[in-house]
Amino acid sequence: MHRRALLATLTAATATTAFGAFMSDAQADTPDLENTLYLDLSYGRVVIQLLPDIAPLHVARAKELARKGFYDGIPFHRVIEGFMAQGGDPTGTGTGGSDLGTLPAEFTRQRRFLRGTVGAARTSDPNSANSQFFIMFAPAPSLDGQYTIWGQVISGMEFVDKIKRGAGGSGMVTNPDKIVHMRVAADVKG
Numbered sequence: 223m224h225r226r227a228l229l230a231t232l233t234a235a236t237a238t239t240a241f242g243a244f245m246s247d248a249q250a251d252t253p254d255l256e257n258t259l260y261l262d263l264s265y266g267r268v269v270i271q272l273l274p275d276i277a278p279l280h281v282a283r284a285k286e287l288a289r290k291g292f293y294d295g296i297p298f299h300r301v302i303e304g305f306m307a308q309g310g311d312p313t314g315t316g317t318g319g320s321d322l323g324t325l326p327a328e329f330t331r332q333r334r335f336l337r338g339t340v341g342a343a344r345t346s347d348p349n350s351a352n353s354q355f356f357i358m359f360a361p362a363p364s365l366d367g368q369y370t371i372w373g374q375v376i377s378g379m380e381f382v383d384k385i386k387r388g389a390g391g392s393g394m395v396t397n398p399d400k401i402v403h404m405r406v407a408a409d410v411k412g
Contacts, residue, residue, distance in 0.1 A: 257281065258407035259288060259373065263385070263399065268357075268378035269407075270340055273371065277328040280342050280351065280372035285406050287320055287353055293404035298385050302393035305362065307385045308343055309401060310354035316394070319352030327351070328370045335365040338382075340373030357382050 257272040274281040287293060293310065300308040300316055311318040327348040335341060335358055343354035351370060359382070375382060388395040 253376075253407065255408035256406065259284065260403070260405045260407055260410060261293075261378075262402040262404070263381050264402060265381040265384045266378055268381050269376050270373040271376045272373050273333070276330045276332060277342075277370050277372040279325050280328055280370050283320075283322065283325060283353070284355070284372060286322070288404045288406050289409065291403075292320055292353065293401045295400055295402075297395070297398035297400045299388075299395055299398055300356075300393045301385055301388045301395050301398070302391075303387050304360050305393070306341075306356040306358050307382060308354060308356040308393075310343065312353075314398065316354075319354060322352065324349060325351045325370075328372070329367050330371060331367055333371045333374075335362045335369070335371065337361060338375035338379050339371055340375065341365065342370040342372055344369065359383065 253269075253271065257274055259270040259272060261268040261270055272281045272284065292312075296309055296312055297314045298307045298309040299311055299314045308316070312320075325342070327344075328342075329348070333339070337358055337360055339358045341356050341358070342351035343356050344351040348368075355372070357375060384399075386395055386397070386399045387393070388398075
């Protein structure tokens with residue numbers, strides 16, 4: 223009888239632990255809407271998980287600009303096949319940015335530049351990021367620890383793949399695709 227009670231206790235404990243683990247996984251799958259961006263393209267919605275634990279200043283800037291509607295209508299001016307799509311410059315030339323000033327680098331070795339990684343574009347000065355960003359089509363280990371990673375595409379990468387490519391080594395795009403809207407998910411109703 224003692225064995226049956228012990229077996230019942232172990233079974234109940236295992237079930238409780240398994241159920242608790244399941245609940246934790248389910249909760250982990252629930253997106254943090256305050257740290258999620260909806261990037262709407264003409265092809266569909268791209269969902270970007272923001273990484274405030276790795277790049278708090280860049281995440282705060284992306285959210286601030288998205289909330290102001292800054293990114294709406296801005297082109298993906300530089301798009302290189304097999305590498306990345308870059309946008310966030312209101313001039314569409316690769317030399318512009320917001321009026322908020324530059325951000326210091328927030329480099330990390332905790333994450334890598336993989337397919338769907340969102341990074342901060344900058345000049346040769348590591349502390350010159352502003353509003354421009356890029357989304358990786360493929361891994362680029364040469365960027366690891368050299369550029370700030372502030373997000374990761376968690377759905378809609380098939381829409382990023384449809385962004386019009388540029389010509390030549392520079393990847394500058396003629397008649398580029400544009401961002402329809404970029405919004406913080408917590409601000410989107412319905």
